[in-house]
Amino acid sequence: MTQNKTIKVDSLARVEGEGGIYIKLKGAEVVDVKLKIFEPPRFFEAFLRGRSFAEAPDITARICGICPVAYQMSAVHAIEDAFGVTVDGPIRALRRLIYCGEWIESHALHVYLLHAPDFLGYEDAIRMAQDHPDIVQRGLQLKKVGNEIVSLLGGREVHPINVRVGGFYRVPTKRELSPLMERLQWAREAALETVRWAATLPFPEFERDYEFVALRHPVEYPFNEGRLVSNKGLDIAVREYDDHFVEEHVPYSNALHSTIKNRGAYFVGPLARYNLNFDRLSPLVQEVAREVGCEPPCTNPFKSIIVRSLEILYACDEALRLIAEYETPDKPAVKIEPRAATGYGCTEAPRGILYHRYRLDDDGTILDAKIVPPTSQNQKMIESDLWHLLPSLLDAPQDQLLWRCEQAIRNYDPCISCATHVIKLRFERE
Numbered sequence: 001m002t003q004n005k006t007i008k009v010d011s012l013a014r015v016e017g018e019g020g021i022y023i024k025l026k027g028a029e030v031v032d033v034k035l036k037i038f039e040p041p042r043f044f045e046a047f048l049r050g051r052s053f054a055e056a057p058d059i060t061a062r063i064c065g066i067c068p069v070a071y072q073m074s075a076v077h078a079i080e081d082a083f084g085v086t087v088d089g090p091i092r093a094l095r096r097l098i099y100c101g102e103w104i105e106s107h108a109l110h111v112y113l114l115h116a117p118d119f120l121g122y123e124d125a126i127r128m129a130q131d132h133p134d135i136v137q138r139g140l141q142l143k144k145v146g147n148e149i150v151s152l153l154g155g156r157e158v159h160p161i162n163v164r165v166g167g168f169y170r171v172p173t174k175r176e177l178s179p180l181m182e183r184l185q186w187a188r189e190a191a192l193e194t195v196r197w198a199a200t201l202p203f204p205e206f207e208r209d210y211e212f213v214a215l216r217h218p219v220e221y222p223f224n225e226g227r228l229v230s231n232k233g234l235d236i237a238v239r240e241y242d243d244h245f246v247e248e249h250v251p252y253s254n255a256l257h258s259t260i261k262n263r264g265a266y267f268v269g270p271l272a273r274y275n276l277n278f279d280r281l282s283p284l285v286q287e288v289a290r291e292v293g294c295e296p297p298c299t300n301p302f303k304s305i306i307v308r309s310l311e312i313l314y315a316c317d318e319a320l321r322l323i324a325e326y327e328t329p330d331k332p333a334v335k336i337e338p339r340a341a342t343g344y345g346c347t348e349a350p351r352g353i354l355y356h357r358y359r360l361d362d363d364g365t366i367l368d369a370k371i372v373p374p375t376s377q378n379q380k381m382i383e384s385d386l387w388h389l390l391p392s393l394l395d396a397p398q399d400q401l402l403w404r405c406e407q408a409i410r411n412y413d414p415c416i417s418c419a420t421h422v423i424k425l426r427f428e429r430e
Contacts, residue, residue, distance in 0.1 A: 019414065021405060022252070023386070028394055033386045035379055035409065037255040045369045053079045053165055053338060053364040060356075060371070061159045066109070066415060069102040069150060070349030071371075072163040073224055074356040079165045081239070082343025082360055083336060090329040091167040092224075093322050094153060098160070099223040099347070100319040101149025104142060104187065106350035107270075107308045107315075110413045111194065112139025115305050118407040119201040135197070138190050142312065145187040149180060149319060167333030177323045184320050191313035192288060198309040199292035203302045204404070206389060210299060210381070211263065212272035215348055221280040221314060222273065224347045229276060230266065239344040241355050247372065258377040265380035268352025269412060270307045271298060282321075285314045301385060301411040308413075338364030349374050351413050375414045382412055 024032035044063055048056060056075040061068035073095060080087060087095070112135065113125040122128040129136040147157040152172060154160020162169050213234065215226035228244075229235045236244055247256040260266050275296045278286065289295055294306045340362040346355045352374030359368040385408050393401045 021386070021409065023390065023405065025390075025394065028391075030387060030390045030394075033383050033390070034252050035383050035386075037253045037379070045371055048358075048366045048369040051366050053083075053336075053358070053360055053366060056358070056366065056369075057163045057165065058159075058161065061163075063371070063373075064415060065158050066106050067102055067349045067351070068159050069098050069154065069163075070347055070354050071356075072160065073099060073347045074345045074349075074354045074371075075358075076163065076165045076345070077224060077347060078343040078345030078356040078358050079360070080336075080343065081345060082341040082358060083165075083339055083364075084341075085166060085334060085336060087167060087334055090327055091171070091333065093326060094168065094171060096220075096223050097319055097322045097326075098150060098153040098163075100315040100322070101146045101153070103146070103315040103350050104312055104319075105144075105146030105150065107312045108139050108142040108146060108194075110350075111198065111305055111308050111312070112136060112142075114413065115407075115410050116201075118403070118410060119305070138193065142187055142190050142194070145183050146315075148183060152176065152180065164333055166336045167329075167331075169332060171329060171332040173328050174326055177326060181320065181323055184316050184323070188313065188316040188320065191309065191316050195288050195292060195306065195309040195313055198306045199294060201305065203300060205300075206302060206385075206408075207299045208301075208385070208388060210267040210272075211260065211265075212275050213260075213266045213268050213377075214272040214276045214353060215346065216276055217280065219280070221277050221282075221318070222348050228346065228353070230260075231276060232263070234260070238346040238355070241344065241346065241372075242357070242370075245355075245372070245377075247376070253379065255376045255379060256372075257380045258372060259380060265384050266377065267301075267381050268374050268377050269304070270311050270350075270352075271301060271304045272352060273348060274298065274307045274310065281310070281314055282317045284317055285310055288313065301408070304411050304413075336364075338362065351375060351415055352377060373415070375412070378412045378414065382409055382414070385411075 019037045022034040022036055048059060056079060057072040060071040060075045063071050117124055117128050120128055125136055150160060151157045155162035211230050211232045213228060213230045215222035216229040217226035227235060227237055244261055245258055246261050247258050250257050275298060278296045289310055342359045344357050346353050354374055355372040357370040358366055360366055386405055389408055393404055
């Protein structure tokens with residue numbers, strides 16, 4: 001008979017930031033599940049008040065060391081929306097290119113160093129590297145290619161300093177971009193190998209009827225622009241976000257839970273983008289997805305490692321296209337004329353949609369800011385996954401039950417902040 005027990009993981013390993021899980025079992029019944037995020041709030045929205053619009057990209061980039069480009073892009077799009085500015089042509093293309101770099105480095109980090117050890121039975125990537133050095137080396141080299149793109153366009157690999165409202169402070173020449181072509185051609189082949197390798201990993205049977213939410217662009221796989229859509233009928237402009245989504249405080253988490261009004265939890269990130277935008281992927285990526293048997297709909301979150309690998313391949317393919325077609329613009333940024341207004345922006349961070357809203361006065365001073373990161377949007381769905389997964393694990397040994405629950409959390413690549421921590425376990429039996 002399954003005993004009553006309380007399972008606490010004080011600090012999750014192989015996730016960015018500080019969080020834990022709490023599970024309470026009563027015999028064969030799951031009675032409570034909590035994803036606890038206890039890292040102190042950092043008050044970035046408050047920091048932005050009273051600052052010039054021009055400072056927003058550099059301030060928001062400091063929110064995350066893994067996906068600073070996403071914060072910069074959402075910030076500049078929201079402020080440009082407020083000022084009635086449209087950025088197109090080569091500058092817009094460079095924004096897609098720097099986002100490609102971030103997707104490559106972030107996804108490679110997750111696939112190879114954070115998530116793969118779960119599937120191969122290792123405690124961490126260092127131990128995995130002892131038996132699979134070529135696999136880990138491939139992941140590190142892929143990540144390096146992504147970092148090189150971000151460094152060239154952003155001025156440095158972490159917390160880029162070259163992004164501004166209206167464009168960039170400096171744009172590269174075709175000659176400066178050309179060395180990336182050879183590196184990206186290697187990366188595209190490595191990404192192909194990554195997809196085929198990821199598809200061979202052992203996946204538990206776990207399918208759910210999710211509401212996926214992502215951007216949808218008329219012709220492109222989404223990075224910076226589009227409407228917010230779902231597979232359950234949502235189809236809204238980004239500026240309508242607050243009319244349909246709500247953030248709620250829960251007493252056990254320092255991060256807000258986000259839900260769709262009157263509907264509940266929803267799922268953002270690679271699996272959502274993939275299911276809603278498969279037809280926008282390049283022909284190469286679609287062909288490989290079919291080859292490995294991962295065509296949509298894909299509703300097994302454990303297979304998100306395959307989808308992230310497909311997005312690495314897409315980002316390499318798209319980066320090569322953007323560089324081949326690039327022409328240096330006459331100016332690195334479009335002219336900005338501040339005005340009193342509210343602007344809305346949403347882009348696709350590696351982990352899902354990242355929403356920014358700014359209210360500005362007539363000289364461009366920020367009066368109010370709202371930022372909704374992907375992980376806060378996925379928190380409620382992560383807990384829901386655990387509720388549905390646990391009944392199948394109740395008779396498993398404690399270490400296997402815990403391992404599977406942590407793996408389910410890492411399916412979402414939660415970015416609690418930018419650190420990894422050692423697990424501290426404590427079991428309490430009733």
